[in-house]
Amino acid sequence: MIVVTGANGQLGQLVINELLKTVPASDIVAAVRTPSKAADLAALGVTVKEADYTRPETLEAAFAGADKVLLISSSEVGQRYTQHLNVIAAAKQAGVGLLAYTSILKADSSPLPLALEHKQTEAAIAEAGIPAVILRNGWYTENYLASVPVALQYGVVLGCANDGRIASAARADYAAAAAAVLTSSEPQAGKVYELAGDESYSLTEFAAAIAAAADKPVAYQNLPQEAYTKALLDAGLPDFLATLLAESDTGASHGGLFDDSKTLSQLIGRPTTSLSELVKAAVAG
Template identity: 65%
Template sequence: MFVITGATGQLGRLVIDRLLQKVPASQIVAAVRSPEKAADLAARGIQVRQADYSQPATLDSAFTGAEKVLLISSSEVGQRVAQHQAVINAAKKAGVKLLAYTSVLHADTSLLGLAEEHRQTETALAASGVPGVILRNGWYNENYTAGIPGDLAHGAHFGSAGEGRISSAARADYADAAVAVLTSGDDQAGRVYELAGDTSYTLGEFAAEVSRQAGKPVSYTDLPEAEYKAALLQAGLPEFVAELLANSDAAAAKGALFDDGHQLSKLTGRATTPLSVSVTATLAD
């Protein structure tokens, strides 16, 4: 039995879609906070079980009969260590054979502020005795393409990444990697994968690609971290989100989002999705 946590999230749904190509729906459990949001998954023959990271009792029941679990990291920054620990505890009680965790690229050395909770989770998993595999996901192409409408409206993409190169891939690429690990006949326990795109780009190159495809001028405006955060706050973003985005860009300027190991494409058996393809898809929507 495969249990996918956060199954109604953007990554979770992609994992479910791809897992269905490998195993029967009856062998998949969609573990979700709000089952009513997973009616479409239930209609496909997938078992839907409530699983709230902040309510351990729901995790115990959700993991009944589980052999392999994919722990998609919580989106609640600041609460993730305790939430992930609850998942690890439930997995241990259930006697799962493999717990895969979506961490962040180079979590052990990363300058990203958000990496700390991932480091603590990786440590907790290692100490638990639960057979675990770490999927250190790099940035998603969608992290940037989602902002294309705003970039076009302003004629500029703002950031604080300088000339830092970003090795991103499409969210679907990371979903394929997770499924490859979960369905592999090899022993995955103890492995750590640094997952990133095959190619990299600067935000200046990203802006140029958007401009080229859209046929409209879009430039990259690089700002000091504090100024970028202030601009995000002025745009209406919550304090913690503005802090996270500005910090991530500043870390990217120092190489935090770059990797040229090609482990993602080796794991999936195909090239990662180029940024240009994701830009095209966004502009077509």
Template identity: 60%
Template sequence: MSNHRILVTAAGGQLGRLTIDALLKLVPASQIVAGLRDPAKGTDLTAKGVTVVAADYSKPETLDTAFKGIDRLLLISSNELGQRATQHNNAITAAKKAGIKLIAYTSVLLADKSPLGLAEEHRQTEAALRASGVPFVLLRNGWYTENYAASIPAALAHDALIGSAGEGRISSAARADYADAAAIVLTATEDQSGKVYELAGDDFYTLAGFAAEITKQSGKTVPFVNMPEADFKGALLGAGLPEGLAELLANSDAAAAKDTLFDDSRTLSKLLGRPTTPFAETIKAALKV
């Protein structure tokens, strides 16, 4: 069992909290540190025996303090589009100062060649990691099934699942699958530096197939309606989404039409030692909410 002191950044987010839970199954709570912008929001983590510290990507001084005495760092990518490369670089710089022995970074599937608009900041971060001299491992996460499951309430309300992915194949997995994988890598006894994990679900679906599963489980007919990227973005804006997020989702869907979110290497399930969570299970969970 690993005895390294592990810090998870962005631990207040969904992936961060799931990764903390996964780590708690593998190592004692005394080895785990949760970095949050606002430590006051980590009382649930403190209750589990996890050390909670302030760690804000935009405030390098908090990172310098938080990273002292840390052996391994999970750098969860920021959700602030346009600022991520700078924020991540702040974390990498602080990690180097602190003498951290391994950075695990949550990148995006096939980042080096992905046409996704969000991939560029991941490529910039990967380049910064290579230039830093700090040992690192890339967790190139594919799509979270929850990204599409979040659209289920609207699809049921409007009798259609809309998007721009066409017949593109999507190999998504549950967020918890990626969290478990991160925990396994962070606690591995085998050297992880230099490894690149292309992580995706075992099986794939099209959005028409996703809509068919919603129909099957809900009992309400929900067809998939494919739209041009600009129209899909307009619909998202009309639903109240901010410009940046609408642009991201529409761009990602249009890229998915070209199989950008497809991968059949099964690297994730091999790392987990179990199958990834079927998308039907994530739909079932979403319908219960």
């Protein structure tokens, strides 16, 4: 039995869909905070169980009988580590054969402040002694695609990444990798995968891709981190998200979002989804 936590989230739903290509629905558990909001997952034939990262008793019940558990990292930055500890403890108590964790690219050396809780979680998994595999996911291309409508409206992409190269991939690519690891016939315990897109780009090139897809001028404007944070706040983003995105751009300027190993495409057996394809779809709306 394979349990996917955070299954109601964007990544979790994609992982479930990938698993269903090769795994019977009866062998998959979608672990979610609010089961009543998972009717779409139940309709796929998978078992839906309550699993709240902040309520250990729900995790213990959700993991009972599990062979493998995918811990999709919490979205609550600043509270992740404590929540992950609950999941790790429940997985250990359940005696799962493999715990897979979605970490961040090069978590042990990343310049992104976002990496701290991932690094702590990886250490906690190792200390717990559970058979585990670490999926160090790079940046989701969707994180930048969200800016396409505004870029088309004003003809500018804002950021503070300078000329840093970003080897992002589509969320679906990372979901395919998680499913591949969870269903692999080869032993996965002890492995650490650095996962990123096949191609890399600067935000100047990202703006050029939008311009080409829309056939209208779009340029990149680099700002100091503080100015970019303010621009995001002025656009209505919550403080934590504005800070996260700006810090991540700065991290990108120091190589934090770049990897050229092509481990992701090797793992999923196909090239990662190209930037141009994703941008064209975003422009088309």
